[in-house]
Amino acid sequence: MKNRIEEIRNEKGIRQEELAKQMGVSRQTISSLENGRYNPSILLAHKIAQFFEMTIEEVFLFEEE
Amino acid sequence: MYYNNKRLALSIFWVVLGIVLLALSVADVLDSSMYAGMGGALIVVGIFQILRNLRYRKSTDYREKIDTEAGDERNRFLRMKSWAWTGYIVVLVQCIASVVAMVLGKSEIQQVLLCSVALIVGVYWIAYMILARKY
Numbered sequence: 001m002k003n004r005i006e007e008i009r010n011e012k013g014i015r016q017e018e019l020a021k022q023m024g025v026s027r028q029t030i031s032s033l034e035n036g037r038y039n040p041s042i043l044l045a046h047k048i049a050q051f052f053e054m055t056i057e058e059v060f061l062f063e064e065e
Numbered sequence: 066m067y068y069n070n071k072r073l074a075l076s077i078f079w080v081v082l083g084i085v086l087l088a089l090s091v092a093d094v095l096d097s098s099m100y101a102g103m104g105g106a107l108i109v110v111g112i113f114q115i116l117r118n119l120r121y122r123k124s125t126d127y128r129e130k131i132d133t134e135a136g137d138e139r140n141r142f143l144r145m146k147s148w149a150w151t152g153y154i155v156v157l158v159q160c161i162a163s164v165v166a167m168v169l170g171k172s173e174i175q176q177v178l179l180c181s182v183a184l185i186v187g188v189y190w191i192a193y194m195i196l197a198r199k200y
Binding site for chain 2: 040
């Protein structure tokens with residue numbers, strides 16, 4: 001699943017470490033999410049979207065494989 | 066809170082058990098040097114865990130780091146995936162080893178390996194049934 005985390009994070013000037021701390025996950029998790037290597041749980045996806053004040057659909061791009 | 070009093074008590078238990086095993090081995094009550102090695106290893110692991118526990122209680126940064134690592138969902142996913150891979154690999158290696166044992170005519174070893182595979186598969190199905198009821 002593709003996402004816009006890196007793009008939105010850069011727009012808002014937030015570092016990976018800061019986002020990770022706010023989400024209660026490791027920096028590696030944020031890095032893996034941004035690279036598309038790991039798909040988040042619905043809970044984490046919701047937390048990230050809420051943090052960016054966006055909807056889940058705006059942050060995560062659902063595509064049928 | 067990852068390091069709590071239960072984990073501290075368990076670490077102390079490992080150290081005590083290690084000392085007991087080491088002492089019994091030195092006093093020749095236990096016949097094998099394996100117990101001395103096991104005792105030594107338990108002491109080292111126990112002390113290491115106690116030190117980590119104490120550091121966790123004193124340092125806020127360290128506590129945050131450990132709690133994040135323990136609660137991180139990707140880490141949990143990786144741990145589960147690693148256990149799954151370990152299970153597959155162990156069963157595969159045992160199956161191959163049992164074929165090799167059969168070819169070499171070591172029927173006792175082959176039986177032990179096959180029983181072990183059957184046990185793992187049995188435990189897997191029990192775990193699956195329990196989890197299927199839970200989720």
